[in-house]
Amino acid sequence: MTAEILSPTAFAWFVTILTGGVAGAWGIYDAISLVRARNADSRDPLVRDRRFGYVIGIAIGVIGVMGCLRFHDVM
């Protein structure tokens, strides 16, 4: 078994695309879900939990994209 599967550059871009792509899509999806849930009953604990989860998802998405930009010295 060889120590490397991809070249270091290809591997770095593979991880970047996997992280940035998923994090970006995830953040956008949860942002849309949060907007859609704005009319739901806020007294319902399940609705509040769902909204909280969407906010956490947006935060994770932003962190993921920021990490990719930092890795490539954009930020």
Place this chain on the structure above:
Amino acid sequence: MTLPDSAVAMVPAPSAGSRAPAAPRPRVVSPYNPANAVTASRFLFLPPFVWAVDSGHHQWATLFILVCGLLDKLDGLAARIFDCRSPFGELFDAITDGICYGFMLIVVAAYGWAPVLPVVLIIALGLLNTGMRGIYTKRAGRTVNYKSYGMERIVAYTGYLIGFATAAFEVTFFYWLFVPLMALTVAHDTKRMLVDPIPPAAEGA
């Protein structure tokens, strides 16, 4: 073979002729089903993961955590395809998440691929959350897998965290930002589990 209570799912009984539909009767779902097999297969990736980290093979270690994370998504799909969803399966999946990701986090921290302090905090918060789930189970009086939208996202991020460590990808940045997010989610879930009223049991739970 005796099946645990949690392996019982409710399905409608077939109605006979023009009579009114009968009340749902329990359907027994064996714990030895394809979905749980997929979940259990994730443990097979722990030894190769340790080998890859020990040998310094970053890309192989990343590949193993990637497959492990992929299987985490596939078990739900298998449960739907083979119609073998059960509360036991959900609980088994959550326990497998905790063991696999917890073990892998300890390994990457032990080999110096991830900062130790955030890993200790993450595992401590995970154990705290597990304890709260136990208390919640006692409060509810039934075996339940506590569903939390925030924690679902945190668990997925945990899988990525291990990948960041094996790929040496902005490790410090991702690990330290993860800790406050997880602390916030555990605090939110703790309030729900200990203070908020318990929702009625869903059908099949």
